Amino acid sequence: MKVTVGGPLKLAFRPWVEGLENVPAAGPAILASNHLSFSDSFFLPAVLDRKVTFIAKAEYFTTPGVKGRLTAAFFKGVGQLPVDRSGARGAGEAAIRSGIEVLERGELFGIYPEGTRSPDGRLYRGKPGGLARVALATGAPVIPVAMIDTEKIQPPGKIVPKLMRPGIRIGKPLDFTRYQGMEHDRFVLRAVTDEVMYEIMKLSGQEYVDMYATAMKRQLAEAAKAEKEAGKAAKAAFAQAEKDQAEKEKAEKDGAGKNGAGKNGAGKNGAE
Numbered sequence: 001m002k003v004t005v006g007g008p009l010k011l012a013f014r015p016w017v018e019g020l021e022n023v024p025a026a027g028p029a030i031l032a033s034n035h036l037s038f039s040d041s042f043f044l045p046a047v048l049d050r051k052v053t054f055i056a057k058a059e060y061f062t063t064p065g066v067k068g069r070l071t072a073a074f075f076k077g078v079g080q081l082p083v084d085r086s087g088a089r090g091a092g093e094a095a096i097r098s099g100i101e102v103l104e105r106g107e108l109f110g111i112y113p114e115g116t117r118s119p120d121g122r123l124y125r126g127k128p129g130g131l132a133r134v135a136l137a138t139g140a141p142v143i144p145v146a147m148i149d150t151e152k153i154q155p156p157g158k159i160v161p162k163l164m165r166p167g168i169r170i171g172k173p174l175d176f177t178r179y180q181g182m183e184h185d186r187f188v189l190r191a192v193t194d195e196v197m198y199e200i201m202k203l204s205g206q207e208y209v210d211m212y213a214t215a216m217k218r219q220l221a222e223a224a225k226a227e228k229e230a231g232k233a234a235k236a237a238f239a240q241a242e243k244d245q246a247e248k249e250k251a252e253k254d255g256a257g258k259n260g261a262g263k264n265g266a267g268k269n270g271a272e
Contacts, residue, residue: 001077001078002045002046005042005046005077005078006042006045006046009042009043009046010046010047012163013043013153013163013164013165013166014165015043015046015047015165015166015167015168016165016166016167016168017047017167017168017169017170018167018168018169018170019169019170019171019172020047020048020170022143022170022171022172022173023048023050023108023143023170024141024173025049025050026106027106028102028103028104028105028106028107028108028109028138028140029103029108029109029140029141029142029143029173030099030103030108030109030110030111030131030134030135030140030141030142030143031044031052031108031109031110031111031143031145032111032112032113032131032142032143032144032145032196032200033110033111033112033144033145033146033147033200034112034114034118034123034145034146034147034200034204034206035112035114035116035117035118035147036117036118036121036147036149036150036151037117037147037150037151037153037154038117038154039150039153039154039161039166040112040147040150041054041078041080041110042078043147043150043166043168044110044145044147044168045078045110047168048108050107050108051107051108052108052109052110053080053081053102053107053108053109053110054080054081054109054110054111055080055081055082055083055094055095055098055099055111056075056080056081056082056083058082058083060072060075060080060082061075061076061082062082081098081102083095083098092129092130095111095130096129096130096133096134096137099111099130099134099138100134100137100138103134103138103140104138109134109140111130111131111134113126113127113130113131113193113196113197113200114126114127114212114213115127115130115212115213115214116213116214116217117151117213118151118213119213119216119217119220120216121151121206122206122207122208122209123197123200123201123204123206123207123208123209124208124209124211124212124213124216125197125209125210125211125212125213126193126194126196126197127193127212128186128189128190128192128193129189131192131193131196132176132183132188132189132190132192132193133183133189135176135192136176136179136180136181136182136183136188136189136192137183139176139177139180141173141174141175142173142174142176142192142196143170143171143172143173143174144170144171144174144196144199144200144203145168145169145170145171145200145203146167146168146169146170146171146200146203146204146205146206147166147167147168147204148166148167148168148169148204149164149165149166149167150166152164152166153166169203169204170203171199171200171202171203174195174196174199176192179191179192
């Protein structure tokens with residue numbers, strides 16, 4: 001897949017990279033990146049010599065039919081790991097287990113601490129569960145990564161990508177072994193996550209927002225829904241006003257016609 005996908009991707013978009021020397025040639029490491037676009041999971045592995053394993057929902061691997069099998073083969077080929085989101089703790093626990101397994105094999109594990117793509121290009125608060133727990137459970141170094149301008153290549157709703165040069169900045173590895181054995185301390189998890197997010201912010205130059213991206217997406221969805229409903233209400237009110245005006249004009253016209261007929265009748269009676 002590095003040849004069939006990574007090669008053409010680098011040839012077409014020519015991504016620039018800084019800090020490649022910070023990725024170890026061997027051994028486990030966690031690549032913690034901001035998340036601007038669906039293409040982040042393709043550009044980052046494309047510029048590295050080593051395989052990077054990300055996590056993806058299991059539905060991508062279990063969809064029946066020819067299309068489902070092709071989708072599963074593609075995601076396996078680009079290093080995506082299926083995560084079963086069922087169970088008491090759902091995707092969070094499954095992601096942690098998967099990350100630990102990848103690192104125990106001495107490989108690179110890619111994760112997006114924000115938990116979802118940024119809705120507006122800003123950097124959002126990192127979720128402390130996955131990244132910090134995997135780092136503390138394995139002792140693997142955390143390498144902060146900043147994806148630059150990938151959201152401009154294919155914005156939401158656009159099918160054809162824009163040919164432009166995205167960037168990737170890779171920071172120096174962060175060592176959190178001083179916190180090993182404390183992966184269930186929520187204050188430690190928060191401190192580790194915030195330190196990583198701070199390094200990503202410095203690398204990316206993004207504006208930082210101290211709230212979760214998922215919460216912002218809910219707010220934006222609710223605002224869009226409210227705006228849509230307000231638009232429907234305004235449209236209905238306008239239509240009703242037009243209907244009322246038409247009925248009023250018709251009533252006035254009918255009344256004028258009756259009055260005219262009455263006057264004509266009176267005139268005829270007077271003539272007689």
